[in-house]
Each structure stands twice: as structure tokens, then as C-alpha cells.
Amino acid sequence: xxxxxxxxxxxxxxxxxxxxxxxxxxxxxxxxxxxxxxxxxxxxxxxxxxxxxxxxxxxxxxxxxxxxxxxxxxxxxxxxxxxxxxxxxxxxxxxxxxxxxxxxxxxxxxxxxxxxxxxxxxxxxxxxxxxxxxxxxxxxxxxxxxxxxxxxxxxxxxxxxxxxxxxxxxxxxxxxxxxxxxxxxxxxxxxxxxxxxxxxxxxxxxxxxxxxxxxxxxxxxxxxxxxxxxxxxxxxxxxxxxxxxxxxxxxxxxxxxxxxxxxxxxxxxxxxxxxxxxxxx
Numbered sequence: 271x272x273x274x275x276x277x278x279x280x281x282x283x284x285x286x287x288x289x290x291x292x293x294x295x296x297x298x299x300x301x302x303x304x305x306x307x308x309x310x311x312x313x314x315x316x317x318x319x320x321x322x323x324x325x326x327x328x329x330x331x332x333x334x335x336x337x338x339x340x341x342x343x344x345x346x347x348x349x350x351x352x353x354x355x356x357x358x359x360x361x362x363x364x365x366x367x368x369x370x371x372x373x374x375x376x377x378x379x380x381x382x383x384x385x386x387x388x389x390x391x392x393x394x395x396x397x398x399x400x401x402x403x404x405x406x407x408x409x410x411x412x413x414x415x416x417x418x419x420x421x422x423x424x425x426x427x428x429x430x431x432x433x434x435x436x437x438x439x440x441x442x443x444x445x446x447x448x449x450x451x452x453x454x455x456x457x458x459x460x461x462x463x464x465x466x467x468x469x470x471x472x473x474x475x476x477x478x479x480x481x482x483x484x485x486x487x488x489x490x491x492x493x494x495x496x497x498x499x500x501x502x503x504x505x506x507x508x509x510x511x512x513x514x515x516x517x518x519x520x521x522x523x524x525x526x527x528x529x530x531x532x533x534x535x536x537x538x539x540x541x542x543x544x545x546x547x548x549x550x551x
């Protein structure tokens with residue numbers, strides 16, 4: 271029998287896995303297809319009392335056995351909000367969550383439920399405060415803005431000459447162009463997300479086909495606005511993979527690591543000292 275979130279086998283196996291990590295700090299995140307308290311985490315139209323399913327009981331027993339805490343509910347003890355809308359059953363439910371142990375609960379700064387945009391589930395965000403290492407920031411030319419062919423050079427002046435004589439000025443103009451484009455995209459996206467939040471709030475209170483049509487159109491607009499950022503992030507990801515690939519300096523670093531016990535003196539270490547384990551299912 272395959273292990274799914276609707277069978278006792280899954281919860282028993284997952285509970286044993288969590289128990290094996292008892293000496294670590296644990297964060298579990300995902301869609302569990304169940305609610306801890308259907309009375310506060312579910313809403314059906316027309317209004318009727320939500321029923322406790324078999325999977326809800328299995329999930330509640332799992333939380334009890336592992337002593338894991340629903341972070342969103344801990345931060346919002348009396349708020350009703352949902353992460354999933356079923357068009358078939360015309361119902362809302364909060365079945366996506368982050369779970370942590372009590373030991374790491376003080377590190378959770380904020381948790382929130384976003385809009386339903388990319389899929390039929392809303393995004394759930396968790397902010398935790400842990401020390402981390404980051405490399406020194408250095409400015410790089412944002413090649414993405416060159417796709418729009420901005421006008422930088424003056425007439426009758428060779429681009430090479432301008433680049434040699436006014437490199438700092440050109441850099442400033444490029445930064446200004448990128449900043450302007452980013453601010454405009456962010457403004458449009460923020461406006462669309464605010465509108466989606468307003469429409470979803472109205473739909474949760476009093477659903478209608480007209481509201482649902484407006485929500486669908488707004489989600490499509492947000493998707494189109496986000497495609498530019500997705501494409502740009504993919505481009506930067508490819509560049510990072512190239513920069514961190516196996517080139518001469520990388521091969522030398524690997525060799526030093528294997529042969530010299532003091533290799534940490536030659537390179538930075540990004541090891542996290544908190545021992546955080548993240549489980550996604």
C-alpha cells in the first residue's frame with residue numbers, strides 16, 4: 271500500500287521519522303489534506319457545521335504524538351483564514367501549514383497566508399530568525415534591462431568612447447533604469463495583489479460566480495506580471511551555476527579540502543550553527 275496522507279501508515283511512518291530527529295530543531299511544512307480543528311479551519315457554503323474526517327483525526331493524533339505546533343495558529347489564535355478553496359464542494363479550508371517544536375517556536379518571527387495565485391492553494395510564509403552567512407555584495411551589470419534597449423549614449427559619440435570616459439555615469443544610468451522598471455513592476459504587482467486580497471475576502475464572506483470570475487481574472491494578471499521576474503531569476507540562477515561550476519579555482523579548492531586539514535583557512539564556510547532540519551512533503 272502506498273504511503274499517502276490519507277492512510278494511518280503514512281502518519282505512523284512520518285511520526286517515527288520525526289522521532290528519529292529528536293535531537294534536532296525541526297520545521298515541517300506542506301499540504302497535509304487535514305485540519306486540526308475543522309470548526310475554526312473550515313467553512314462551507316451554504317453555511318453548515320464542518321465534520322471531522324478520519325484524516326483530521328489522524329493528523330490531530332500525529333500532532334499530539336510528536337508535540338509539533340501549528341505555527342500559524344500559534345501566532346493567530348482567534349483568526350479565521352484559509353489556504354485552499356474547493357470549487358466542487360464550495361468550501362474553504364486551512365490545510366497548508368508549518369509545524370515546529372516548542373524549542374524553536376521563539377525563533378518564528380512571523381507567519382502569514384497569502385493569495386491563491388499560482389495553484390489552487392494559497393502561499394503560506396514563515397519568517398524565522400537564525401544566523402546565516404552571506405558573501406560581500408558587489409554590483410554587477412543587470413543584463414536584463416538591456417532587452418528594452420535603453421537610450422544611454424549621446425549622438426555622434428562612439429559607444430566605446432563614452433564607456434571609457436564615463437563608465438561611472440553609465441553605471442548610474444543603468445541602475446536608475448533598473449530601479450525605475452523594478453518600482454513600476456512592484457507597483458503594478460502590489461496593486462493587483464491588494465485587489466486579489468479584497469476580492470478573496472469578499473468571496474470568503476459571501477461567495478458568488480461574479481466574484482469568482484473577477485478573482486480568476488486578477489490571478490491571471492498577477493501571473494503575467496510575475497513572468498518577467500521569473501525569467502530574470504532563471505537567468506541569474508544560470509549565471510550563479512556557471513560562476514560556482516567546476517573551473518580551475520574550484521578544482522583547486524576541492525583538492526585542498528581533501529588534502530589539507532586546515533582547508534577552512536583558505537575558504538569561507540557556510541555551515542549553519544543552528545542545526546535546522548527542514549522537512550517538506
